Amino acid sequence: MKLITVAGPPSSGKTSVILKTIAALGLPPGSVGVVKFDSLTSFDHQRYDEQKIPNQTAFAGKICPDHHFVSNVEGAVEWGMKKGLSVLVTESAGLCNRCSPYVNGILSVCVIDNLSGINTPRKIGPMLKYADIVVVTKGDVVSQAEREVFAFNIREVNASATVLFVNGITGQGAFMLARHWQDTLDIRTLRDRKLRFTMPAAICSYCTGETLIGEMYQMGMVKRMEFDDESP
Amino acid sequence: MKAPDYVAEVSSVPIGDILRRYPLAVDYLANIRLVGVDETKTLPEILENVDEDMLEEFGLDREEVIFHFSAFLEAFSRMEESIETISSITILGWRDKAGRPEMLELTVTPGEVVSIVGPTGSGKSRLLEDIECLAQRDTPTARQILINGSVPDLDKRFSTGGKLVAQLSQNMNFVMDLTVQEFLEMHAKSRMIPDSAAVVEKCFAVANSLAGEKFTLDTKVTQLSGGQSRSLMIADTALLSSSPIILIDELENAGIDRREAIEILVGNEKIVLMSTHDPLLALRADKRIVIRNGGVTKVIETTAEEEQTLHKIEAIDSALLVIRNQLRRGEIVTEESIPEFQER
Known part of the structure; x- marks a missing residue:
């Protein structure tokens, strides 16, 4: 089974890109599945159901979405194997611009949209920096120059990635993405594979349910901001 | 190094x-x-x-x-x-949706313009898409695209990242919150152009010559009118985009000087393919591809007679422009605004 990890900021068009790419793969119905990792709620399963694509949704709830991803992705692979899938796609939303749910040796795809601001590629961090393929969506509504500058800003952060433009509505460009998916490694399990980048650190009192504000209530990993202390 | x-x-x-x-x-x-x-x-x-x-x-x-x-x-x-030099692209057809063989083996070189005509849904966008992804008999249409007469190597196909093809369409807008000058400078920077000031200035001058209404370098790109935006996009694509091939999807009624727009693109040694029904654009192309039911049925070379008719079509077009301007100025449209056309 081939495993593809797809990540990207909310509403960047991940689900649309996945749906169009699955269609472009042209594999028998039911042989490509999706596991969606989300935080609180998600409506994407309806879209996968409509296309009769086997899918599962997991909600991180109060857990850091990245930590939730890494502790469940092995289970996702087991589910895919049991279902006899030939391709499994994991879809996760990078909510704090720090997520990078990528595993060494597994094709990693980052989806960002051209409308999200010209400096977005520079702000996303590991999710973009460690991706093999960066998919840019919504390029059909901006000028050629903005597409080129956006792609340039992506290359400044990740010079080795392949940058593809995919139209999530018409599917234009999905064909090329599908070709990359076809060429990826076949696996049976993820056990003992390594993440490409450390997960966001999160062991402080607020992780465990503290709600009061004040230094005396803070424990564990706390990062203190330094303010300008000049008097006016 | x-x-x-x-x-x-x-x-x-x-x-x-x-x-x-x-x-x-x-x-x-x-x-x-x-x-x-x-x-x-x-x-x-x-x-x-x-x-x-x-x-x-x-x-x-x-x-x-x-x-x-x-x-x-x-x-x-x-x-x-790694800026590419492309001396030709060749489109080889296969079959239409009904399985009939496609009449298509067309080579286009820089400076040439090919228009694509056909009913809505006939497959015009699909053809543009085949070119964009350098189809190798592996897309739904099974067409093949050759670069400089030969099959492009796979690495190139997968690594160009859309750099081969620039696209222009009616639906495109500017979304960056920048002035025209900042916008052009940013694009020039991303192209790593050494003398960016000169290119920026030229691009601005060309854009203004295309636009009906003039704009300044400190205008925000988001505040440009439809025609001004289109003019800036065309000038920028012609002078600042690295892509040797330009795909245009419908540019009619954009409020720009269409003849000059085509000349600017062609003058910069671009290969231009445009899907259009605007007679002023379609007849100005060297050839036009006719698409029906997913397949190319004909490639027509623009005839000398057609080129002759262009003058008349231009007269009709400028007559319409006069009327449009009369409306804009709040004037009354009279019989005299409408020229006589010879009856057949």
Whole structure:
């Protein structure tokens, strides 16, 4: 089974890109599945159901979405194997611009949209920096120059990635993405594979349910901001 | 130069000199929050005083910054060299939706314009898409695209990242909150053009000559009218885009000088394919591809007679423009505004 990890900021068009790419793969119905990792709620399963694509949704709830991803992705692979899938796609939303749910040796795809601001590629961090393929969506509504500058800003952060433009509505460009998916490694399990980048650190009192504000209530990993202390 | 050479350079040369040699280097440093550095020091010296925890947030340690930075410089110097020269593209057909063979073996060279005509849903966009992804009998239409007469190698096909083809369509807008000048400068920077000021100025002049209503360099691109936006996009694509092939999807009624627009694109040695039903554009092309039911049924060379009719069509078009301007000025449209056309 081939495993593809797809990540990207909310509403960047991940689900649309996945749906169009699955269609472009042209594999028998039911042989490509999706596991969606989300935080609180998600409506994407309806879209996968409509296309009769086997899918599962997991909600991180109060857990850091990245930590939730890494502790469940092995289970996702087991589910895919049991279902006899030939391709499994994991879809996760990078909510704090720090997520990078990528595993060494597994094709990693980052989806960002051209409308999200010209400096977005520079702000996303590991999710973009460690991706093999960066998919840019919504390029059909901006000028050629903005597409080129956006792609340039992506290359400044990740010079080795392949940058593809995919139209999530018409599917234009999905064909090329599908070709990359076809060429990826076949696996049976993820056990003992390594993440490409450390997960966001999160062991402080607020992780465990503290709600009061004040230094005396803070424990564990706390990062203190330094303010300008000049008097006016 | 290879990556290790850059490592040696970065390790021994003061960062100020590196920044002057490689103008993009400043972006790399900004991306890892290194700003206002002491320009007399080398990067390793600077990194000595940088908090390791900060670098860790970017997934780097001191040594990795140097390698990563060198790889960055290497990648961008490589990009500078790899501007493609394309002397022709060839489109080979296969079959239409009903399985009838497609009448298509067409080679287009820089400076040529090909228009694509056919009913809505006939497959015009699909043809543009086949060209964009350099189809090799592996898309739904099974067409094949050749570059310079031969099959493009797979690596090129997958690595060009859309750089071969620039696209222009009626649905495109500017979304950056920049002035025309800032916008053009930003695009020039991304192309790593040495004398950007001259290109920016030329691009601005050309855009203004296309637009019906003039605009200034300090106008925000988002405030341009439809016609002004289109003019800027065309000038920018012709002069600043690296792509040798331009695909145009419907540009009619854009409030621009269409004849000059085509001339500017062709004059800059671009291969132009445009899907259009505007007679002024379609008949100005050297050839036109006729699509029906997913397949190309004909390739028509624009005839001498058709070129003759262009003058009349232009007369009709400018007559309409006069009426439009009368309306704009709040005048009354009279019989005299409408010229006589010869009856058949």
